Amino acid sequence: LRLLLLKGTISGPKTAKISSWPGSAVYSPIENAKDILVRDEFDNPGVYILKSAPQKNIFSERVYIGEAEELRARLKNHISKLKKKPFDSFVAFTDTNHLLNKATVKYLEHKLLICAKENKTSEIANEVSPKMPRISEADRYNMDGFLSEMKVILPLLGFEFVTPMVTPTFVEKPKDLFRLKSKQLNTFMFVSEGAFIVTKGSQASKTSSASIGKSWLRIRSRLIEQGVFVDQSTHYEITQDTIFSSVSAASSVTLGRQSPGPISWIHLTENITYSEFIQIQNID
Template identity: 30%
Template sequence: MQQLLVGVEDHMAVGKQVRLFLVDGSPGGMLTAEIMNWTGHIMAAGRSDLPELLKRDEVKRTGVYLLLGDDPNGSYSNAIYIGEADEVGERLRIHSRSEEKGGKDFWNRAIILTSKDANLTKAHARYLESRFISIAKNAGRSFVTNGTAPVPLPLPEADLSDMEQFIEHARIVLPVLGVDSMRAVPTMTNLEPVSVGSASKSPVFEMTVTSEGILARAQEADNEFVVLAGSKARNGWVGSTPGYSKLHEMLATDGVLVSDGSLLEFSKDYVFKSPSAAAAVIAGRATNGRVTWKDPSTGLTYAQWQEHAVEDAQSVENDVVNPSSSEQRHNLP
């Protein structure tokens, strides 16, 4: 058995301690996750571990479960199904059957969200299920296989507050487990540098394709590259290799990219996994985003901006270790 302690930061940049426990000592096996002073409890297991998972007490509780796998339609990289049950294990047993027998074929991993004090009721679980479905759909990071979000059962005001707090903690832990389906998309309210860590700020980067009249803007937030609404993109894929052509097509189909005459325009802020993925979709061909995205105020490319941040951090460290060197630099004519 193996235990890991992971430090993460929430949206207020306040540290959170997430405790992970590897049940069989294997990083690919069953694990539990919890936050100190939180009554919630999360358990993750692969589909092949289901026989062992069903023996555990956690699956006999009321709670919410997530089924994760590849998107069967191929539009997104992954798919998710969100459900709730009085006894989560029984529902997982049904979903483990083939499609012909009423189960689900797409998933290969299950996440169970319950409470350590066993105080989650049916009404609580229904509320959480409904909210998680809505959150996942709004995030747009995964294909949500649920048709619609069920209407939650009415809850007292105090219970509503408790469930929203449960959701807030779950959304911190799930990305630590590699589940980004409900991770909030950074919202850029203005074109000002935003904090992306304890020591660095992201400028507003720009990318142009002069021959096409394309101008796009983006910022990095929470280690994700966000192209801002209103940015332009090529109206079609012209690259000699497929590359990100499927992503370009998907964004147009889903209304993220909308027609603006001869070009396409981002209808909302959109998160890309890398600057190059964003650059390729905008240019309509494979492009090295590390050099095509530039800070217009300094002329630095995205890559140079990162390099300068590392060099600045090293200079600060050197000044702390050897203050006289900093003094000498400042006294230079």
């Protein structure tokens, strides 16, 4: 992945490209839109996502997902109408091989909206859900590949709606299982492809303390509202395998307080902390 900082700052406008991928992403804060929209990429068809802080604090962000045959005109028009409910930034995706056209950008828009609704991590500003357009089997194959690369880039640019909070229950039993160090809770976790997954049937504390970070408290609230954490009188039962971005997020959200994850999870059979387990793995 190649990031080019257009103004020399990590928070400012930037482009993102993946080697051998025909797509291109351009990210910009809204205040830089006038300068950025003159770029050649915005002459082309593409999809775009506008982002702001959520209006409901159970979400991580608020997004609007759109498409256009000419990105520049659509984005100028859209941004000019944002005075009542403004967005802070946007990202636009286009390509250099002319894979994107009127039909295929609508396909990408449709798939991104489905992804956002299924993941339930972001507030969706779209009032209308477009229908799936008819495209050829070859176009569908190309667009699914294009979408896969978009899902790699979006989180790196700060867009979280493509990242799931919960995942289907794993069929295979994980090799290394960790138990949360707690006298009150029976809570288990395993690691898969860099994600920290608390298992279905685990328990979470019903109380939360002032020490817990705001972002982790927001995740707790979201999981409760979505029925992933279900009230069982003395604790919450976790009804789905649930993904966390870090080992400390997994322990802090389930305990309801700030918790150092590397020493809060104990290997079920080796009886060592997650931190010690990782050290041994690195030596091996």
